[in-house]
Amino acid sequence: MKYHFKIMSFIGIIMCLFSCKEVSSEKEKESSALSVTKATKIDSVCQALLSKGNTVGFSIAIAHEGNILFSKGYGLANIDSRKPATENTIYAIASISKFITAVTTMKLLEDGKIDLADKVVDYLLDFPRQEGMEDITIEHLLRHQSGLVDHEDWFDSLYIEEGRVFERHEFFDFIDRPLFFEPGSSYSYSNSGYATLSIILEQISNQSFQDLIIEKIGKPLELNSLGQWPLNWNKENASMSYELTENGVDTSFHMMTKSMKGDGGLSASAADLVRLASSLAYGEYLKEASLDKIMSPTKIGEVEIDYGLGVKMGTLSDQETWGHSGGYKGTGWAIVSHYPESGFTFAAVINTNYSPEEAWTIRHLIMPIVLGIDRPVYQKQTIENPEKYIGKYTAINRWGKQQPSVRTISFENGELVRDDPHTEHPGSTLYPIGENQFSWNPYPFDEFKFHVVNGEVVAVSEYMDGFFAMVRLKE
Template identity: 30%
Template sequence: MFLKSNHALRTFFTCCILALLSNTAMNAQSKAAQIEDLMTLYSEYGQFNGSVLVAEDGEIIYKNGFGKANMEWDIPNDENTKHRLGSITKQFTSMLILLLVEEGKLKLEVPIITYLQDYPKTTGDKITLHHLLTHTSGIPNYTSFPKFFAETSRDPFTPNDFTSLFKDMELEFAPGEKYSYSNSGYFLLGVIIEKVTGKSYEENLQEKIFKPLNMKDTGFDHHDVILKNRASGYQERGNSYSNAPYLDMSIPYSAGSIYSTVEDLYLWDRGLASNKLLSEKNKELLFTPHIKSGDSFYGYGWGVDKMPDGISKDSITIVGHGGGINGFNTIINRTPSKQDLIVLLNNTGGTNLGEMSRNIYKILNGMPYDLPQKSLANFLMEEINKNGLEAGLAAFEKQKAAKEFILKEDDINALGYQFLQSGKLNEAIAVFKLNVTEFPESSNVYDSLGEAYMVAGNKELAILNYKRSVELDPKNENGKEMLKKLQGE
C-alpha cells in the first residue's frame, strides 16, 4: 500500500513538473513570437536592419537577422553576422582595467601619470583611472573636434601619436567635477593597458576575455583583414542607403573598435553573470552608479538605470550601453537580477534601438507594447516623387497627425539632403523649410537650410539661417565657418 501511494505521488509530481515546463516553454514561445512580429514590423518600416538576440532567465528565447549584411550581394543578416559595436567596446576596456587591478598592476585612484610618464604633468597629476572610466576626467572628446570626421578619421595612427592630438589640451572642467562623455578618456585607458602589460590592447582582449569566454566571433576590427560574415555599414539617404564613410579603426581603438555577433555577446553576458573573469567585489564596480549621467547613472563602461515605469512593478536595475560608429548602431541591455538580455546590432546607421529594447522588455514582462510607426519622411518623399512638390507637401500636412506615422527631424533632414545631392534644389529647400517649421529650436535644421540656400546662390537667406543656427548652438563650428565665407571675412 505504501509503495503504491508513493508511486502515485511521484507520478503526480512528475506530471506537475512536466506541465510547468510545458507552460514555461509555451510562454517563452509566445514571447518569441511577439518579438518576431515586432522586429519584422520594424524591419518592414526600414527602421531595423541587423541582428537581434533576446534571453530570459539566462536562456536564449529568440535570435534572428533582418535585412542585409551586404546590400550589394544581397547577403542577409543572421545571428552569426559580425557587426562593429562602437562604444559597447568600452565595457570590454573597463573589464581589462579591473582585471589588471585584480592582478595588482593598476590602481584606480592614482594619477594616470603613474602609468603614462610622458603625459603632461599639469593634468596627468589630477586625472585618475576612475575619472577616465566614469567620463569625469574633463579631457575634451576627440570625436567632437572641428572637422574630425572630415579630416582626421580616415588616417591611421599609433595609440601614442593619436594621444598627442588631445593630451596637451586644457581640461573642460576639474577632474571629478561632473560627467561629460569622452572617447578620449577611454582611448587613454587602452594606452595604459598596453603600457603596463607590454602587449597590445588587442592581445589583451583575446587573452583575458575572448578566449576564456570562447568568444570566437569577436575581435578588434581591421579594415584590411578578410573577415568571414562581416556586415557592411550603411547610412540612410531618405528612403535609400549609401555606403558609410570610411573610418580607420586605429582611431576608435579602445573606445570603439570591437566587432562581435549577438551570440558572442550572449556568451559575454553569461561570463558577466558568473565570476569566471573577475571576482564579485571588483565586478560590482562595473555596475556601481558612480556618477549621474542625464536621467540615469554611469558605472565603469556601463550605463546604470532602473526599469522604466509601466514595464515592471518591481524596481529592477538595468545595465547597458549603446554604440554608434560609421554605418552601425548597437545596444546591449541586461537585467542582472532577472538574467534577461537584449542585444540589437544594426548596420544602417542611426535608428531608435532604445525604443525597440523597451518594447521587447515590455513583452518579457507581459506588458502592452507599442507598435512601430512608419516614417513620415519616407511618405513625403514618395508623394513628392509621384505627385510633385506641392501635392507632396499637402499630403504631408494631411497625414502629420496620423498615428501610423512618426515625424523625426533627422529623417526629414536626410530627405532634404537626398534632394540636394540629386540637384533638386526647390524640393531640398522646401523640405528643409518644413523641418524648420516642425523643429524651430534645433540648430541643425537652420544649418541645413542655410546650406541649401548657399547652393542655390541666395547669399542673404543663407547668412540669415546660418546666423540662427549659431545662435541656437554657439558650438556649431561649421555654421561659423560658413558665415565667414559668406560674409567675406
C-alpha cells in the same frame, strides 16, 4: 567609388529572395521564460521594422539566466553578395567597447597589473601636463571624470577630410588644453578618456589591444566574434557598414573606428554580447568585489549618478537594468542590457547609420514583450512643490567648441514642462512617477530623476528606456 541604392528596392529583393528567412540559432529552445507567443511577437516586430526599408540588416539575441532562447538575423549583412544577417554576424559596436574595456581593466586589476587609484602620468610620460592632469586616475577615466575634451569630432574630421587616423602624439596634442573641471569633481562623457586607457592597457600588458581583449575576454568566454572592427571586417561573417541618405543607402560608408580601440573600436555579434553580459551577471568571469565596483554609482559631490565603471544603469518599469550602448551621431548601432530581477539579457546590433529603426528602437519595442510590461500612458497629476524644479539645467559640451547643452523646466497651467530653448519645438509635459522622478508620453519608459541636496534640486539625471544617458546641473 560611392554607390547609392534605393533602400526600398533592395528590401523588396530581400523579401522575395529570402522570404524573410532570417537565420535562427539551432540552439534556440522552448522555455517557460520566453513563450512561443512572445517569441512570435518578437519576430513580428523585427519583420515589421525591416519592412520599413530603412535598415539593411540587424541581429538580436535574448538569453535567460545565461541560456540563449532567441537569436536571429534580419535582412542583409552584405548588399553586394546578398549575404543574410544571422545571429553570428559581426557588427561594429561603438561605445559598448567601453564596457568591454572596463571589464578588461578589472581583470588586470585582479591580476595585480593595475590599480584604480594609479595616476595616468605614472604610465604615460608623454601625456599632457595641463593643470590638474597629473591628478587623473584610472578610475577617473573609467567614470568619465577626467575632465578631458572629447576627441570624437576632431578624429572624424581627420578621417573624413584627410583619409587618415591620428598618431599618438597628435592625440596628446589635441587633448593638451585646460580640463573642464578638477578630476573627479564632475562628469563629462569622454572618448578621450577611454582612448587614453587603451594606451595604458597596451603598455602594461605588453600586447596590442586586439590581443589583450582576446586573451582576457574572448578566449575564456569563447566569444569568437570579439575583436577590433578593422581586424574583423574582412571575416566571412562580418557585416558591411552602410548609411541611410536622402538618396538611399551609401555603400561606401565605413563605421569610423579604424584607430579607435577601447573608446569605440570593437566589434562582436549579438549572441556574443549576450554571452558576455550573462557571464558577468552569473559570476563566471569577474570576482564579486570587481563586479560590485563596476556597478557602483559615480559621485559628483553629494549627488550619485547611475554610471559605473564603463556601465550604464537604471530601471525599466521598476526592473533594474545595466549594460551599455554604442552609436554614432545620434544613431544607436548596438545595445546590450541585463535585467537582474527577471534574469533576461538582451542585445541588438545594426549595420545602417542614421536608420530610425536603430538598436534603441529595437530594444524599446522588444523588452516590454519579454518582460511583460505594458506601455504606460501618463495623465495630469498634482505636483507637490513644483517650484523647486523650475530653472535651467546644463551639461558640459564635451567637444569643447560650443555652448553647454541646455534644457529648461517651467511650470505652466499646472504642469511641468521640459524644453530645449535653442529650438522652436514646443516643450514636453513631464508627469510624476515617483519622488522627484518624472517621465513623458513620447517615450514613456524614459525617466528624469531630480537630485535633491538639503532640500534643493541641484541636478537632473536623464534616462533612455532605463539606461542612464546624462546628467545636467541646475544653474
